[in-house]
Amino acid sequence: MNDTATLSRLFAGIQADLDEVDKVFQERARSGLPILNSASMHALSSPGKRLRTALTLLSGKLKVYRFEKLLPLSVAFEMVHLATLIHDDIVDGAHTRRGQPTVNALWGDHIAILLGDYYFAKTAGLIADIEDNRINHLFSDTVATVCEGTIMEMLSARRLDLTVQGYYEKISHKTACLIAACCKGGAILSEASDEEIQHLHEYGINLGIAFQIIDDVLDYTEDQTTIGKPAGNDLRQGLVTLPLIYALQSQPHNGHHQQVQLLLSGEGGSEEQIREIVEWVARGSGIERSFEDAYRYAARARKALYHFPPSSDRDVLDELIDFVVLRKR
Amino acid sequence: MNDTATLSRLFAGIQADLDEVDKVFQERARSGLPILNSASMHALSSPGKRLRTALTLLSGKLKVYRFEKLLPLSVAFEMVHLATLIHDDIVDGAHTRRGQPTVNALWGDHIAILLGDYYFAKTAGLIADIEDNRINHLFSDTVATVCEGTIMEMLSARRLDLTVQGYYEKISHKTACLIAACCKGGAILSEASDEEIQHLHEYGINLGIAFQIIDDVLDYTEDQTTIGKPAGNDLRQGLVTLPLIYALQSQPHNGHHQQVQLLLSGEGGSEEQIREIVEWVARGSGIERSFEDAYRYAARARKALYHFPPSSDRDVLDELIDFVVLRKR
Numbered sequence: 001m002n003d004t005a006t007l008s009r010l011f012a013g014i015q016a017d018l019d020e021v022d023k024v025f026q027e028r029a030r031s032g033l034p035i036l037n038s039a040s041m042h043a044l045s046s047p048g049k050r051l052r053t054a055l056t057l058l059s060g061k062l063k064v065y066r067f068e069k070l071l072p073l074s075v076a077f078e079m080v081h082l083a084t085l086i087h088d089d090i091v092d093g094a095h096t097r098r099g100q101p102t103v104n105a106l107w108g109d110h111i112a113i114l115l116g117d118y119y120f121a122k123t124a125g126l127i128a129d130i131e132d133n134r135i136n137h138l139f140s141d142t143v144a145t146v147c148e149g150t151i152m153e154m155l156s157a158r159r160l161d162l163t164v165q166g167y168y169e170k171i172s173h174k175t176a177c178l179i180a181a182c183c184k185g186g187a188i189l190s191e192a193s194d195e196e197i198q199h200l201h202e203y204g205i206n207l208g209i210a211f212q213i214i215d216d217v218l219d220y221t222e223d224q225t226t227i228g229k230p231a232g233n234d235l236r237q238g239l240v241t242l243p244l245i246y247a248l249q250s251q252p253h254n255g256h257h258q259q260v261q262l263l264l265s266g267e268g269g270s271e272e273q274i275r276e277i278v279e280w281v282a283r284g285s286g287i288e289r290s291f292e293d294a295y296r297y298a299a300r301a302r303k304a305l306y307h308f309p310p311s312s313d314r315d316v317l318d319e320l321i322d323f324v325v326l327r328k329r
Numbered sequence: 330m331n332d333t334a335t336l337s338r339l340f341a342g343i344q345a346d347l348d349e350v351d352k353v354f355q356e357r358a359r360s361g362l363p364i365l366n367s368a369s370m371h372a373l374s375s376p377g378k379r380l381r382t383a384l385t386l387l388s389g390k391l392k393v394y395r396f397e398k399l400l401p402l403s404v405a406f407e408m409v410h411l412a413t414l415i416h417d418d419i420v421d422g423a424h425t426r427r428g429q430p431t432v433n434a435l436w437g438d439h440i441a442i443l444l445g446d447y448y449f450a451k452t453a454g455l456i457a458d459i460e461d462n463r464i465n466h467l468f469s470d471t472v473a474t475v476c477e478g479t480i481m482e483m484l485s486a487r488r489l490d491l492t493v494q495g496y497y498e499k500i501s502h503k504t505a506c507l508i509a510a511c512c513k514g515g516a517i518l519s520e521a522s523d524e525e526i527q528h529l530h531e532y533g534i535n536l537g538i539a540f541q542i543i544d545d546v547l548d549y550t551e552d553q554t555t556i557g558k559p560a561g562n563d564l565r566q567g568l569v570t571l572p573l574i575y576a577l578q579s580q581p582h583n584g585h586h587q588q589v590q591l592l593l594s595g596e597g598g599s600e601e602q603i604r605e606i607v608e609w610v611a612r613g614s615g616i617e618r619s620f621e622d623a624y625r626y627a628a629r630a631r632k633a634l635y636h637f638p639p640s641s642d643r644d645v646l647d648e649l650i651d652f653v654v655l656r657k658r
Contacts, residue, residue, distance in 0.1 A: 032433070032477065033477050033481070035434060035484065036480060047391055090438075090442060091442060091443070109438075110420040113419060113442060114416070116446070117445070117476045117479075118473055118474075120446065120450075120472070123469075124456070124465065124468055125469030125473070128462055128465030128468075133460055136453065136454070137457050139457075140454030140455075140457060143453065144451055146450075146639045148360060148361065148365065151364065154440070
């Protein structure tokens with residue numbers, strides 16, 4: 001079963017609500033300015049996994065499901081996620097994402113900056129609609145942390161001395177924090193107890209870390225024909241990720257060390273050099289060690305989940321852990 | 330009396346509270362990342378007029394003064410204003426602002442994008458502290474409108490067919506909307522009636538429009554020695570403003586029309602060509618007609634204010650109108 005089919009099956013129970021979130025996103029993203037609408041519709045057309053919305057809704061289902069509150073929260077999380085992707089693509093100078101041209105490639109950096117800002121502004125109104133102060137603070141803290149994570153990523157780019165700990169700090173801020181906030185937000189709005197809210201946050205942060213590790217592994221191992229971006233994309237952008245850190249650790253005196261150093265030094269290597277490093281990492285123990293880490297975080301996510309009584313919604317959250325670790329793209 | 334002395338006199342009654350707003354801004358802008366703190370402290374060090382904070386506090390003084398609520402609101406408005414300036418400087422490719430190097434000039438566009446985003450995130454937490462849903466929506470709507478205004482400015486750059494109406498739409502969105510929101514927000518938090526809130530909003534929007542017209546006039550007339558940026562800065566950036574629109578209207582068949590067209594066509598003119606156009610506009614009736622417009626908006630601001638009983642705080646709001654129109658920079 002491929003990834004899309006797996007997600008369709010897992011999300012069958014919330015499909016109608018996922019569609020409603022999409023619809024409201026489009027309504028709330030609307031501006032009086034045609035160029036903003038065009039850029040916005042383009043950014044929205046990219047086939048995302050709707051993972052954040054699903055986590056928000058499913059977390060909200062473990063207690064009292066209040067879709068009228070989860071709806072604006074889900075839209076806000078997807079919108080802020082999209083805003084950060086749009087600004088990331090400027091920072092990374094990326095021209096495509098998932099095989100589609102980016103907003104900055106089509107409309108330029110300046111429209112992309114402003115579309116992201118516009119989304120940030122709009123999320124504030126969505127969050128206000130929820131009328132729960134815990135959500136207001138969760139949202140503000142989360143977005144601030146994601147910004148810090150993006151800066152950590154920038155600062156650690158091209159640095160071969162990035163430690164495993166530094167890597168984890170970076171991905172916790174940049175990726176896992178928002179995924180955890182979706183779960184925590186869903187829990188808050190479902191009238192969960194403080195302890196239950198904490199457990200779902202724990203689930204989310206560990207799931208988020210596993211998610212990012214696998215993303216970084218796939219960048220070295222994925223079949224180039226199945227994905228929009230070519231393998232080795234991180235290396236091409238100077239990003240040092242876990243598979244590379246482990247690969248270098250396992251063979252510190254290997255000739256590839258110097259080759260990677262040269263590649264990251266800013267000059268940028270040829271496509272052939274990049275492919276050579278990608279293949280070296282893909283063949284070595286860095287991939288296996290990264291998978292082991294991902295499994296460990298996945299197990300922690302599962303443990304947090306088992307504080308809740310069995311239910312079909314808990315089962316989906318459980319199966320999502322496997323999906324995150326085993327997906328092929 | 331110079332501008333700074335005038336403001337010191339006008340703000341004497343709220344000086345302690347203005348200082349407190351500055352202090353809390355610095356506290357709330359703090360991040361765990363040194364580079365973000367450095368960029369933030371630099372952005373903060375620029376000597377702003379604190380006009381937005383003063384308007385928020387003074388509007389909040391006309392009824393019940395609740396500084397504990399006005400404090401986070403003022404910090405949020407100053408912070409979002411700073412965020413938009415930081416992103417504007419990227420969009421404009423500006424290297425200095427008020428004689429200081431910009432964040433993008435010192436740290437690059439990418440840190441500047443993320444510092445702005447970080448500020449947007451932080452404002453959400455400040456607004457949440459106020460716990461008033463009207464403020465949440467005011468804030469979200471205002472920031473979205475400012476983004477739209479910035480895009481209008483981008484789209485109308487280098488366009489000689491920008492109409493007076495188009496100009497007013499642009500500055501209402503980009504500048505006046507935020508100034509009006511400060512006044513409206515102050516009113517909301519001082520337990521003003523719906524009618525009083527509306528009057529203060531009216532005051533703010535008209536004051537804001539007058540403020541921007543004068544800003545645009547000063548860009549043609551100011552003494553270059555008194556200001557960080559050189560005269561003709563708008564023209565240099567391709568921005569078409571009211572003095573130029575009126576100058577072109579008054580002499581439609583003048584040779585300067587074609588010269589401006591060439592200057593704006595994207596090639597960019599020499600400094601000598603820019604100075605020639607600046608002097609032509611400064612000598613002509615465009616300045617006078619712009620002043621007349623500013624006076625008209627100033628009068629509307631004053632009229633809105635006179636729905637409130639006389640008080641020393643109303644006097645300051647009144648004198649601020651004159652300051653905005655008569656200032657020299």
